[in-house]
Amino acid sequence: MALDNSVIAELLAREAENSNDTVRRAYKRAARAAHLWPEEASFLLESGQSLTQLPGIGPYLEKRLKSWLGNPPPIPEQPIVRRHFLTLSQARKALAGQAQWRESYRGDLQMHSRWSDGTATIRQMANAAQQLGYEYIAITDHSQGLKIAGGISLEELAEQGEEIQAANQAFKSRKTQFAVLRSIELNLNPQGAGDMEEACLEELDLVLGSFHSQLRQKDDQTNRYIAALENKQVAILGHPVGRIYNHRVGLIADWHRVCARATELDKALEVDSYPDRQDLNLDLLRIAKSEGTRVAIDTDAHAPEQLAFVEFGLAAALIAGISADRIVNFMGRGELLAWAHSLRKPKGNRSASRPLRQPG
Numbered sequence: 001m002a003l004d005n006s007v008i009a010e011l012l013a014r015e016a017e018n019s020n021d022t023v024r025r026a027y028k029r030a031a032r033a034a035h036l037w038p039e040e041a042s043f044l045l046e047s048g049q050s051l052t053q054l055p056g057i058g059p060y061l062e063k064r065l066k067s068w069l070g071n072p073p074p075i076p077e078q079p080i081v082r083r084h085f086l087t088l089s090q091a092r093k094a095l096a097g098q099a100q101w102r103e104s105y106r107g108d109l110q111m112h113s114r115w116s117d118g119t120a121t122i123r124q125m126a127n128a129a130q131q132l133g134y135e136y137i138a139i140t141d142h143s144q145g146l147k148i149a150g151g152i153s154l155e156e157l158a159e160q161g162e163e164i165q166a167a168n169q170a171f172k173s174r175k176t177q178f179a180v181l182r183s184i185e186l187n188l189n190p191q192g193a194g195d196m197e198e199a200c201l202e203e204l205d206l207v208l209g210s211f212h213s214q215l216r217q218k219d220d221q222t223n224r225y226i227a228a229l230e231n232k233q234v235a236i237l238g239h240p241v242g243r244i245y246n247h248r249v250g251l252i253a254d255w256h257r258v259c260a261r262a263t264e265l266d267k268a269l270e271v272d273s274y275p276d277r278q279d280l281n282l283d284l285l286r287i288a289k290s291e292g293t294r295v296a297i298d299t300d301a302h303a304p305e306q307l308a309f310v311e312f313g314l315a316a317a318l319i320a321g322i323s324a325d326r327i328v329n330f331m332g333r334g335e336l337l338a339w340a341h342s343l344r345k346p347k348g349n350r351s352a353s354r355p356l357r358q359p360g
Contacts, residue, residue: 111299158200188212
C-alpha cells in the first residue's frame with residue numbers, strides 16, 4: 001500500500017528526533033511542509049516526476065522518500081502532538097465535488113494585519129478576500145495584552161476603525177457588497193476575562209476571544225472554557241485547544257460540557273484552519289456536532305496567501321458532518337451581525353434561534 005503524505009510526515013518527524021542538529025532541522029521542516037503538499041508524493045513518484053518539487057524536499061530527502069515509498073516501513077503510531085492533522089491532499093480529496101459547500105462560505109472571521117503581527121495592510125487582505133468571492137472579512141488583530149504579537153492599544157483600535165470605515169466607504173462607492181468587519185482577537189486570561197475595556201469592545205461588530213497563556217496545563221480546564229463562553233463580549237472562541245503541530249498538545253477539557261454550554265449561549269467554537277493548528281480537530285468537531293454547537297471556520301491568516309488555508313477547515317467540518325446551518329461563515333453579513341449583536345443582550349431578551357441538539 002502506498003504511503004500517503006500524512007504517514008510520510010510522521011516518518012520525517014521521527015527521523016528528526018533521531019538525527020543530529022543540521023539534519024534534524026531539515027527533517028522537521030519537511031515534516032511540517034508535507035501537510036501542505038498539494039499532491040501525494042506517491043503519485044509524483046509513480047508518474048516519473050521529481051520529488052524535489054515538493055516544498056522542503058531536496059536531493060538528500062528525495063532519496064529517503066523514495067526508499068520509503070519503494071519499500072514501505074511499518075506505519076508508526078503518531079504521538080498526540082502530531083495526531084489528527086489533515087494534509088492538503090486529504091482536504092482537497094474531501095472537498096472534491098463539493099462546490100456548493102465551498103461556495104456557501106461567505107467570509108473569514110480571523111485574520112491579522114500590520115496593525116499587529118500580520119504582514120499586509122487591511123486593504124490588501126480585503127482585496128485577496130474579494131478575489132476569493134467573499135462577502136466580508138473580519139480583521140482580528142491581537143489585543144493590547146499580547147505584546148509579543150504586537151497587540152494594539154485602545155487608541156490604535158480606534159485608528160484602525162477609521163481605516164476600516166474608509167475602506168468600506170471605498171467599497172460602497174464602487175457599488176460592491178463586500179465589507180470589512182471591525183473585530184479583534186481578544187486575549188483571554190484563564191478566568192475568561194479579556195484585556196480591553198468593555199466600552200471599546202461594544203463598538204466592534206463581533207469579538208473573537210482566545211487563550212494565549214498557560215496552554216500547557218495538564219489538569220482539566222473545563223471551567224476556563226465555560227468562563228470564556230460566559231464573557232458576554234465573546235462571540236467566537238478562537239483556536240480552543242491551543243494545540244500546535246509537533247510543538248504543543250494544548251488543553252484538556254470535558255468537551256461535551258464545553259460544547260453544550262456554547263450551544264446554550266448560542267456561541268461559536270472556532271475551527272482554526274491554519275495548517276499547524278487545525279483546531280478544533282475532527283474528534284472535537286464530532287462532539288460539537290452531537291451538541292448542536294455553532295462553529296466558525298477561519299484561517300488565522302497573517303498574509304493574503306494564507307486565506308487559502310480555509311480548505312483545511314472546510315474539509316474538517318464536512319468530514320465531521322457539521323450541518324451548514326451551524327457554520328457562522330455560511331451566514332450572510334446581515335444575519336451574521338444580527339447574531340453577534342444578540343449575544344450582547346441579557347439572556348432573557350435573546351430570541352430563541354437555537355435548534356434542538358442534533359443526533360450523533
